[in-house]
Amino acid sequence: MTTVANQRVQPVSGTTASRSWRWMRENLFSSPFNTIITLFCIFVIWNILEVILSWAVINASFGASKEACEVAAGACWAYVHAMYRFLLFGTYPAAEHWRPVIAMIMLTSGMLLSMNRRFWSPWLAVAWIVGFIAVYFVLAGGILGLTPVRTSQWGGLTLTLVLAVVGIAFAAPLALLLALGRRSEMPLIKVICIVVIEVFRGVPLISVLFMASVMFPLFLPTGVSIDVLLRAQIGIIIFQAAYLAEVFRGGMQAIPKGQYEAADSLGLNYWQKTFKIILPQALRLVIPPTMSTFISLFKDTSLVVIIGLFDLLAATRAAVNDPAWRQEFIEAYVFIAIIYFCFCFFMSRYSNYLDNDLKKSTSH
Amino acid sequence: MTEQSRLADRESVIQVKKMNKWYGDFHVLTDIDLDVKQGERIVICGPSGSGKSTLIRCLNRLEEHQEGDITVNGIELGDNVKNIEVIRKDVCMVFQHFNLFPHLTVLDNLTLAPMFVLKQPKREAEATAMKFLERVKIAEQANKYPGQLSGGQQQRVAIARSLCMNPKVMLFDEPTSALDPEMIKEVLDVMIELAQEGMTMLCVTHEMGFAKQVADRVIFMDAGQIVEENEPHEFFNNPQNDRTKLFLSQILGH
Numbered sequence: 001m002t003t004v005a006n007q008r009v010q011p012v013s014g015t016t017a018s019r020s021w022r023w024m025r026e027n028l029f030s031s032p033f034n035t036i037i038t039l040f041c042i043f044v045i046w047n048i049l050e051v052i053l054s055w056a057v058i059n060a061s062f063g064a065s066k067e068a069c070e071v072a073a074g075a076c077w078a079y080v081h082a083m084y085r086f087l088l089f090g091t092y093p094a095a096e097h098w099r100p101v102i103a104m105i106m107l108t109s110g111m112l113l114s115m116n117r118r119f120w121s122p123w124l125a126v127a128w129i130v131g132f133i134a135v136y137f138v139l140a141g142g143i144l145g146l147t148p149v150r151t152s153q154w155g156g157l158t159l160t161l162v163l164a165v166v167g168i169a170f171a172a173p174l175a176l177l178l179a180l181g182r183r184s185e186m187p188l189i190k191v192i193c194i195v196v197i198e199v200f201r202g203v204p205l206i207s208v209l210f211m212a213s214v215m216f217p218l219f220l221p222t223g224v225s226i227d228v229l230l231r232a233q234i235g236i237i238i239f240q241a242a243y244l245a246e247v248f249r250g251g252m253q254a255i256p257k258g259q260y261e262a263a264d265s266l267g268l269n270y271w272q273k274t275f276k277i278i279l280p281q282a283l284r285l286v287i288p289p290t291m292s293t294f295i296s297l298f299k300d301t302s303l304v305v306i307i308g309l310f311d312l313l314a315a316t317r318a319a320v321n322d323p324a325w326r327q328e329f330i331e332a333y334v335f336i337a338i339i340y341f342c343f344c345f346f347m348s349r350y351s352n353y354l355d356n357d358l359k360k361s362t363s364h
Numbered sequence: 365m366t367e368q369s370r371l372a373d374r375e376s377v378i379q380v381k382k383m384n385k386w387y388g389d390f391h392v393l394t395d396i397d398l399d400v401k402q403g404e405r406i407v408i409c410g411p412s413g414s415g416k417s418t419l420i421r422c423l424n425r426l427e428e429h430q431e432g433d434i435t436v437n438g439i440e441l442g443d444n445v446k447n448i449e450v451i452r453k454d455v456c457m458v459f460q461h462f463n464l465f466p467h468l469t470v471l472d473n474l475t476l477a478p479m480f481v482l483k484q485p486k487r488e489a490e491a492t493a494m495k496f497l498e499r500v501k502i503a504e505q506a507n508k509y510p511g512q513l514s515g516g517q518q519q520r521v522a523i524a525r526s527l528c529m530n531p532k533v534m535l536f537d538e539p540t541s542a543l544d545p546e547m548i549k550e551v552l553d554v555m556i557e558l559a560q561e562g563m564t565m566l567c568v569t570h571e572m573g574f575a576k577q578v579a580d581r582v583i584f585m586d587a588g589q590i591v592e593e594n595e596p597h598e599f600f601n602n603p604q605n606d607r608t609k610l611f612l613s614q615i616l617g618h
């Protein structure tokens with residue numbers, strides 16, 4: 001094995017500097033035309049960078065005072081400093097801000113742990129359910145002497161994370177059931193799954209959320225009401241599950257007929273065949289599109305603003321309208337753009353890593 | 365004739381009576397009658413598209429037949445799912461393209477069905493798996509993935525995977541035709557050994573050497589019918605039907 005691996009590595013010699021010089025000559029300046037393109041790109045990149053740098057760093061004011069901001073030509077980071085709690089926690093009571101911090105740590109660390117293949121087992125699902133219940137009580141309070149906080153007061157990044165993580169955790173298994181149902185030979189189940197998938201894929205998320213908040217209560221008996229956050233969450237879950245179901249189904253269709261036949265001829269039953277043979281291979285094939293769906297779910301949570309929920313983006317919009325400050329909207333939007341980007345970019349890298357890692361382990 | 369007497373008092377494992385099958389309007393199998401005795405080695409040959417694969421795939425219900433009866437070990441093979449499950453435990457199939465599970469190691473490929481279908485404990489399943497891997501001379505590859513093995517090695521793993529189910533009958537669908545010539549022998553050797561140990565085998569193959577060496581009976585199919593069947597010496601030296609003669613002259617060349 002090692003000898004094979006060694007042969008693949010190109011013979012390299014010389015210091016890092018001389019190697020990178022050689023790389024540049026081979027890739028950037030190999031011909032006159034190539035050189036012109038390279039120089040042009042450098043020029044464009046430099047101009048863009050210069051504008052950004054002078055705004056964000058050179059002409060910016062970093063102090064915490066509002067007055068320094070008034071005179072600075074560039075960014076006013078004091079604004080973000082003054083507003084960050086609002087962006088992270090929304091209208092959550094200020095004295096209790098440690099609770100959303102704990103909730104966010106629980107959610108992100110849960111995600112990080114779940115990314116490790118060593119922890120992949122049915123117990124992980126149990127751990128998540130327990131974790132979600134704990135996160136709920138940390139945020140909602142009402143037990144162990146914690147002050148109750150209504151869900152309408154949850155907000156900012158906390159709310160975005162709750163919606164996204166709970167959304168992913170429930171959309172994925174639901175999508176699996178929908179995909180299996182759509183491939184099932186039982187006509188009733190098949191029809192139900194097709195209808196759910198096509199209806200939810202056929203309408204924009206905004207209208208799903210709107211229906212969840214306005215129309216859904218009409219179906220409930222009078223006196224019964226379901227929390228608007230829960231309704232939005234259910235809307236997001238079903239909407240994304242419909243998309244994901246088609247991704248999963250595509251993966252299952254790509255598995256050769258021979259795999260089904262081999263499983264059948266060994267006497268495996270439907271569930272054994274599905275869970276031991278087909279899904280492990282099918283899901284592996286669709287890691288990149290699955291991750292894309294999760295990333296769009298993460299960003300789409302910002303649409304809950306239309307039914308009055310106060311997520312990261314909504315909090316930013318409110319902060320921007322604060323009359324105490326000159327209208328510092330760019331800084332706030334840059335700040336949350338960086339937050340969104342960090343999460344989404346991380347998911348995208350993880351998808352790449354997982355894809356390669358699984359490929360590496362089964363073939364050569 | 366000694367072959368005939370060896371099997372004369374054996375019980376039938378598979379009985380097929382007047383079986384017919386259609387794909388839509390296309391009549392693939394016509395009035396198939398077949399009786400397979402315990403320990404019998406049958407080679408099925410015939411031109412491409414004559415229905416050989418379809419016939420053996422009906423025997424473990426990978427394909428449904430529409431008319432006639434198939435009984436395996438006295439159990440009727442029909443729509444009854446329980447019956448199908450019971451029969452599949454006893455009838456294993458080796459495919460032309462191996463169909464190993466690429467996401468599992470060789471060892472896991474072999475232990476999966478024994479653990480989940482036969483409910484064997486993991487240790488026992490692994491011990492059996494290693495025993496059969498040794499028999500197909502590939503034990504050192506137990507922890508590799510199928511994608512890391514050659515075609516011949518993969519096919520031997522596939523045979524070992526079937527053996528782990530301790531089947532009463534093994535079906536082979538052109539097990540060597542996807543292999544390079546130098547790998548055919550290693551797979552045939554394993555199959556010959558199995559045959560000599562008394563495994564009941566139905567084998568679709570164009571390896572006439574194999575047929576001559578181990579078969580108790582050679583069946584020739586054409587256009588969905590069993591045209592001729594005989595013990596190998598008679599079959600090759602004294603074919604009765606014109607279609608058989610034509611086929612043999614083509615396949616044996618010259």
Ligand SMILES: Nc1ncnc2c1ncn2[C@@H]1O[C@H](COP(=O)(O)OP(=O)(O)OP(=O)(O)O)[C@@H](O)[C@H]1O
Pocket residue numbers: 387390392410411412413414415416417418419
């Ligand atoms: N799923 C199917 N639908 C329709 N026709 C089919 C199907 N599978 C096979 N056939 C047809 O049935 C006939 C018999 O096919 P089968 O695969 O049993 O032939 P075979 O004898 O195994 O041929 P080969 O030596 O090429 O493997 C062929 O004419 C084939 O085209």
Ligand SMILES: [Mg+2]
Pocket residue numbers: 416417418537538
């Ligand atoms: Mg065939």
